Amino acid sequence: MMSLLFSVCVTTVFLTSVFQSVSGTPCVCELKNLVRPFPFSKLDNINRAASQCNGNITPKEMKEASGLMLGLQSRLKQLEESVSVLEREDDGKLYGAVSLRIIELELAEVLQLMLKLNETLRSNQRLSEKTIAELQGMLEDMQNLEDFDYMQVVKKQRENQRMKRDLDRCQNELQATAWPPTASPGHCPQGQLVNVSGPRTYSLTQYGTSYPYGAWGKDPKPAPGKEGMYWLVALTSSSVYANYVRQYNSWSTMMVGVGPTDASISSSNPTTNTIQGPNVVMYGGALYYGCYNTPYVCRFNMSDRTVSNVALPPNTGINNKFPFAYLDLAYTYTDLDFATDESGVWVIYTSPENFGNIIISEVLAKTPPVLGRNWKTSLHKRTVTNTFMVCGVLYATRFLNKETEEIFYSFDTRTGIERYDLRIHLKKMQPNVQSLNYNPQDRMLYMYSDAYILSYNVIFSDTLYA
Ligand SMILES: *[C@@H]1O[C@H](CO)[C@@H](O)[C@H](O)[C@H]1NC(C)=O
Ligand SMILES: *[C@@H]1O[C@H](CO)[C@@H](O)[C@H](O)[C@H]1NC(C)=O
Ligand SMILES: *[C@@H]1O[C@H](CO)[C@@H](O)[C@H](O)[C@H]1NC(C)=O
Secondary structure: OHHHHHHHHHHOOEEEEEEOOOOOOOOEEEEEOOOOOOOHHHHHHHHHHHHHHHHHOOHHHHHHHHHHHHHHHHHHHHHHHHHHHHHHHOOOOHHHHHHHHHHHHHHHHHHHHHHHHHHHHHHHHHHHHHHHHHHHHHHHHHHHHHOOOOOOHHHHHHHHHHHHHHHHHHHHHHHOOOOOOOOOOOOOOOOOEEEEEEEEEEEEEOOEOOOOOEEEEOOOOOOOOOOOOEEEEEOOEOOOEEOEEEEEOOHHHHHHOOOOEEEEOOOOOOOOOOEEOOOOEEEOOEEEEEEOOOOEEEEEEOOOOOEEEEEOOOOOOOOOOOOEEEOOEEEOOOOOEEEEEOOEEEEEEOOHHHOOEEEEEEEEOOOOOEEEEEEEEEEEHHHOOEEEEEOOEEEEEEEEEOOEEEEEEEEEOOOOOEEOOOOEEEEOOOOOOOEEEEEOOOOEEEEEEOOEEEEEEEEEHHHHOO
């Protein structure tokens, strides 16, 4: 732009007088510039103001408000549903009173969230008022500067740009095709998670109905020779704690309950390093779980039977502070939820700083384990019954009724995009879900539900019609 304006200036310089002497005396040429000099310093000022303005408003501030808003919207909707459930089922006795109290508490939390949102929006508004004033000033300055564009080059350029933009937009709109309502995001080679079928298997464990809390599954990355094994952890003390991992050589030995081997973490229960909470996973020959009474990720190595750990961020909720829940039922001590997917192990938790909304962290399989990247979502942990990960996307479920659990939410860690509109149903055999996890190797979901163990097939878009 500078060089352009410069050449414009030169072409508008006029020769005012020319004297040619016949007698051979030197020629004198006088040049006079009829146009005003270009105010470069003014352009510099505008440039500086523009970059300052860019620095003031960052996508982060805008994202915080929209995240809060999204979470609030979904909670209000769920609250409304809870109230209508209460109205339907109110028997005028204790159940109603208890539920009402829960809804009161929920309302108080929603109010807190609204105050925070109000504050965020107000500070954003102040910021944008200031920015608008600055932009207006810059616009006027630029208009003044444009008077120097005698040949209208800049103007034409801008028109071209505008037309190109319109064309691009038009093209994008043509290409955009809407996804079916239940298709989820993600970058799986096998396509998107579109449905879940099953239960494919359904059974009581060897313990019978003794332990309503627990987890089971298959190691997605088993040690050589252990490919066919299944693991089972039942919370044998107060439905909160466990001190050993049970393993079976095959699905059928598990069903009939023969030949289990137990790997003991400690001889007493509970104590330092034992398991707290049901949402544990097995990956790469090690069990990942929440460590007894501490905000730590613990890893129990199944081959050398040692425990290593890594601390979660300060204030991470443990000891039943931020459990999974629905209406008036909380799943006790489900503060930490471990998950496996194609990329490894994840931990799902929350803290007061994130308003009880879910945080996702990678757990990297170093020795000792370390936490990798983390993501903050707008999904309130108490409005969710469980979560699992598939191809870097977090999915959350909620209680729909005694027979159905619904996958209603997703968070894509690659794009940060959240959705609250998934409608993928899981058929249950018992009302409650204490743990749920995805195995990327056999692409199945493993569920522990009121002492029963179930498995489901995950259906992806690319395998649907294959
Ligand atoms: C949000 O802030 C404004 C300005 O202070 C106030 O008038 C309004 O009542 C607040 N709204 C809520 C829900 O607190
Ligand atoms: C999902 O799977 C269930 C069980 O196989 C089936 O009944 C249902 O129609 C499927 N839903 C969609 C949208 O394909
Ligand atoms: C478990 O211990 C064995 C033997 O010390 C070691 O080779 C292996 O890497 C460990 N596994 C994990 C996940 O730390």
